[in-house]
Amino acid sequence: MKTDKSCDILPNYVGGKWIEPAGGNELDVINPATGEKLGIVRLSSKAEMDQAISVAKDAFRSWRDTPPVDRARYFFKLKELLEEDFENLSRILTMENGKTLAEARGSVRRGIENVEAACGMPSLMQGYTLEDVAVGIDCQAVRQPMGVFGCITPFNFPAMVPLWFFPTAVACGNTFVVKPSEQTPLSQRRMFELVDKAGFPPGVINLVNGDGEAAGAMISNPDIKGVSFVGSSAVAESVYKEASKYGKRVQALGGAKNFVVVMPDCELDSTVSNLIDSIYGCAGERCLAASVVLAVGDIYDRFKAKLHEAAKKIKIGNGLDESVNMGPVISEAHKARVVSYIEKGVAEGADLLLDGRDAEVTDCLGGFFVGPTLFDNVKPDMTIAREEIFGPVASIIKVKDIAEALDIIHGNEYGNATSIYTSSGKHVRRFTHEVGISMIGVNIGVAAPMAFFMFGGTNKSFFGDLKAYGRDGIEFYTDKRVIISRWF
Ligand code: NAD
Numbered sequence: 001m002k003t004d005k006s007c008d009i010l011p012n013y014v015g016g017k018w019i020e021p022a023g024g025n026e027l028d029v030i031n032p033a034t035g036e037k038l039g040i041v042r043l044s045s046k047a048e049m050d051q052a053i054s055v056a057k058d059a060f061r062s063w064r065d066t067p068p069v070d071r072a073r074y075f076f077k078l079k080e081l082l083e084e085d086f087e088n089l090s091r092i093l094t095m096e097n098g099k100t101l102a103e104a105r106g107s108v109r110r111g112i113e114n115v116e117a118a119c120g121m122p123s124l125m126q127g128y129t130l131e132d133v134a135v136g137i138d139c140q141a142v143r144q145p146m147g148v149f150g151c152i153t154p155f156n157f158p159a160m161v162p163l164w165f166f167p168t169a170v171a172c173g174n175t176f177v178v179k180p181s182e183q184t185p186l187s188q189r190r191m192f193e194l195v196d197k198a199g200f201p202p203g204v205i206n207l208v209n210g211d212g213e214a215a216g217a218m219i220s221n222p223d224i225k226g227v228s229f230v231g232s233s234a235v236a237e238s239v240y241k242e243a244s245k246y247g248k249r250v251q252a253l254g255g256a257k258n259f260v261v262v263m264p265d266c267e268l269d270s271t272v273s274n275l276i277d278s279i280y281g282c283a284g285e286r287c288l289a290a291s292v293v294l295a296v297g298d299i300y301d302r303f304k305a306k307l308h309e310a311a312k313k314i315k316i317g318n319g320l321d322e323s324v325n326m327g328p329v330i331s332e333a334h335k336a337r338v339v340s341y342i343e344k345g346v347a348e349g350a351d352l353l354l355d356g357r358d359a360e361v362t363d364c365l366g367g368f369f370v371g372p373t374l375f376d377n378v379k380p381d382m383t384i385a386r387e388e389i390f391g392p393v394a395s396i397i398k399v400k401d402i403a404e405a406l407d408i409i410h411g412n413e414y415g416n417a418t419s420i421y422t423s424s425g426k427h428v429r430r431f432t433h434e435v436g437i438s439m440i441g442v443n444i445g446v447a448a449p450m451a452f453f454m455f456g457g458t459n460k461s462f463f464g465d466l467k468a469y470g471r472d473g474i475e476f477y478t479d480k481r482v483i484i485s486r487w488f
Helices: 046-064 068-084 086-097 101-119 160-171 186-198 212-220 233-245 268-284 297-312 332-347 402-410 425-434 470-476
Strands: 012-014 017-019 026-030 037-042 128-134 137-145 148-152 175-179 205-207 224-230 249-253 258-262 290-296 351-354 373-376 393-399 417-421 439-442 478-486
Touching: 012 046, 012 186, 046 137, 046 148, 046 175, 046 205, 046 212, 068 086, 068 101, 068 160, 068 186, 086 101, 086 186, 101 160, 148 160, 148 212, 160 175, 160 186, 160 224, 160 470, 175 212, 186 205, 212 224, 212 233, 224 233, 233 249, 258 268, 258 402, 268 290, 268 297, 268 393, 268 417, 290 297, 290 402, 297 351, 297 373, 297 393, 332 351, 332 393, 393 402, 402 425, 417 425, 425 439, 470 478
Parallel strands: 148 175, 148 224, 175 205, 224 249, 258 290, 258 417, 290 393, 373 393, 417 439
Antiparallel strands: 012 017, 012 205, 026 037, 128 137, 137 478, 351 373
16 A cells, blocks of 8 residues: 555546546545555545436436346355455555454454345345235235435444445445545445446446535435435434435434443453453444443442453554554544543543553554543543543443443433343343343443344434344335236
């Protein structure tokens, strides 16, 4: 990969061709582990987004008439190409995002599973029929693709999140435009080289690089039937409102503040090793990351001591080094934001057990590192216990019972994921029945649904009704027709 002066300006991929965006502002793509420049994103204009949507609209006519089995075959080919490129794609992802290679591989694997699921579309998108709804009359319900859909995606899972959407949408017979994060566009460039190699007809899947302006152009374009968005809650909410105003379908996945309940009857060692990954994995930049641990009753001190010990052992550094457990956060600005939260925690009276603010990696002095950070004696109304930090910062709160834990969770405005660690079926039953959060882990700290279930939160973590992928994805990307027939 070229760096610095010889950096590439990232092209768009529209109508099966690579096109350099015409003008406008440019942003550098930075390796967050080193500060090194990896590429340049030239921000596409509204006109460039509109052009890509118009090309996708033209491609829809013949793509929707392509039999589902033939459409699926392109995804078998893409799956094969993704497998061949697995290591390369994972390395690009580590370089642009900072997560470790093991984490990058895990997320590319999860993305490939969505491609595999799309290969089953001839079975999955079937409708249903009833003979003789009245004498001599039959009724048939079929699903049909709708036209052009698009996705707008965040920096933290740049290879995986677009794969949550375009395989399902396109295998259902729609055409598609991906607008990746302007901070991490490199893995999508590689993905589209593979899309190109897989031989999808021109215009079926398109890539437009840009920021909020290009995203806004997608949302307001009259030829876009629906938008899949993933990002922070404030933007998710505005995308939901804006897209609804234009009569679009919209699923907007937002930010998170995830609470975890540790019961006195949990398996303590396994709980701690599992939670360490949930809290500090991907440097806390995961919408499923545990952020606040509610430790119940007399487990509190033992749990705190073990979590503290384990957190101290985490090795930070460049994710390309296989011995590293945690990489940097995405940017200098984001590091400053995370540090400001740590400062707020101290100012509001929490005890800072482990302070990651001065983390330094000697062979990566240009990187944006925050070390594992742990707060004790946190109160539910403190800023660090309420707001999304999106960094390697965890809080522990002592609660007397499961009822108090549930009250704290219910008092938070987000609702993405939550977990309980226990060996009691009774506690699990109560927790899963009452917690009201969408993705629930039982002795699992990262409750990430696989491609054939659905992904998405509730409350301020999700705006819409049909969630990402699984059956909901097929529902979102198709419209249903009912045909009632009689033959004289
Ligand atoms: P972000 O909201 O800053 O950006 C996300 C995308 O929105 C980017 O592509 C960006 O260009 C685009 N965008 C920016 N302004 C816009 C506007 N006004 N209108 C339309 N689009 C606009 O989010 P981020 O910092 O890239 O990602 C981190 C956030 O994403 C965190 O809050 C995290 O919790 C969330 N996230 C949620 C999930 C989930 O499944 N709920 C998954 C991953 C990340």
